[in-house]
Amino acid sequence: MNGFKYLFHNNNNCAFMGVKVRMAPMEPAWDAVPEMCRAALRDWDKAVVGLGDELMSILCEGLGVKSDKWKELSCLDTRVSLCHYYPPCPEPDLTIGLTAHTDPGVLTILVQNEVGGLLQVKCGEDWADVEAVPGAIVVNIGDLLQMISNDEYKSVMHRVLANPVEGARVSIAEFFNPSVRENRYGPFPELISDEKPTVYREFTYGEYIRRFFNKELDGKTLTNFYRIDNTKA
Numbered sequence: 300m301n302g303f304k305y306l307f308h309n310n311n312n313c314a315f316m317g318v319k320v321r322m323a324p325m326e327p328a329w330d331a332v333p334e335m336c337r338a339a340l341r342d343w344d345k346a347v348v349g350l351g352d353e354l355m356s357i358l359c360e361g362l363g364v365k366s367d368k369w370k371e372l373s374c375l376d377t378r379v380s381l382c383h384y385y386p387p388c389p390e391p392d393l394t395i396g397l398t399a400h401t402d403p404g405v406l407t408i409l410v411q412n413e414v415g416g417l418l419q420v421k422c423g424e425d426w427a428d429v430e431a432v433p434g435a436i437v438v439n440i441g442d443l444l445q446m447i448s449n450d451e452y453k454s455v456m457h458r459v460l461a462n463p464v465e466g467a468r469v470s471i472a473e474f475f476n477p478s479v480r481e482n483r484y485g486p487f488p489e490l491i492s493d494e495k496p497t498v499y500r501e502f503t504y505g506e507y508i509r510r511f512f513n514k515e516l517d518g519k520t521l522t523n524f525y526r527i528d529n530t531k532a
């Protein structure tokens with residue numbers, strides 16, 4: 300089915316189920332998406348696409364490069380929506396909702412329902428709860444953005460605990476990724492100087508994404524793989 304998947308559990312046997320729809324660059328086969336969430340998913344995608352553009356322009360300005368710099372690399376052209384459903388778990392101490400990871404792409408925009416306190420972000424050695432604030436949107440910097448920003452922005456390690464309460468936790472994420480596999484990625488040249496040499500070597504998006512799908516998620520990031528050890532220069 301073009302661009303649509305049910306995920307009943309993922310490789311790490313996490314305690315969630317999900318529906319994944321690739322929204323762009325190709326339109327999904329909407330007929331294959333369950334009718335009950337078709338319109339909502341279409342509206343969600345429409346609502347976040349502009350927000351992604353706007354956030355990325357602000358983030359580029361923050362780096363001191365031109366605000367549409369990200370367009371040169373088709374940074375946001377692939378969009379994947381992933382709806383997560385974390386059912387109540389009778390033994391939450393024995394499993395995890397979603398294992399610790401950083402998002403591999405550029406940006407993630409996420410909303411969650413009122414069952415909060417399960418999404419956590421790593422702060423130093425500790426985990427901090429991301430409370431469910433009505434109307435709030437969670438934005439994650441992904442590994443690719445960390446690398447193209449030459450470490451000015453840091454991707455966020457996060458996880459979801461198994462759900463100990465009666466009601467289900469629901470979240471919807473939109474992942475923004477590049478689309479052109481041949482494009483070469485590395486820190487924006489404008490950010491490189493003698494004082495701040497490049498922290499990452501270049502790679503193609505195709506190579507990057509292949510590596511991502513061939514590794515375990517738990518606690519590891521791809522950024523270390525592409526990092527140059529400047530202390531040895």
Ligand SMILES: O=C(O)CCC(=O)C(=O)O
Pocket residue numbers: 381383397402409411418457459470472
């Ligand atoms: O459900 C959540 O809040 C987080 C989901 C997530 O981190 C992911 O799918 O990458």
Ligand SMILES: [Fe+2]
Pocket residue numbers: 400401402457
């Ligand atoms: Fe994530």
